Amino acid sequence: MLALLAEGAPNKVIARRLNISVHTAKFHVAAILIKLGAANRTDAIAIAMRQGLVLV
Known part of the structure; x- marks a missing residue:
């Protein structure tokens, strides 16, 4: 899903x-x-990338 x-x-x-x-x-x-504490989809991906949850 994150990818x-x-x-x-x-x-x-x-x-x-x-x-x-x-x-x-x-x-x-x-x-x-909610789990990432993100305001929107773009913010969620930025947070996920910083945490190493997704690579692009």
Whole structure:
């Protein structure tokens, strides 16, 4: 999920690539934002990169 966010994939693309519903993708993205303490998707990727959770 983080890798797809780092690619800039919208929820619809994430859902399709992971074979989940768009609602589930939105739920997981929201959970990632909360867990990382991020204000938005861009902030989440910046935090994840600093923590070594995702490589781009």
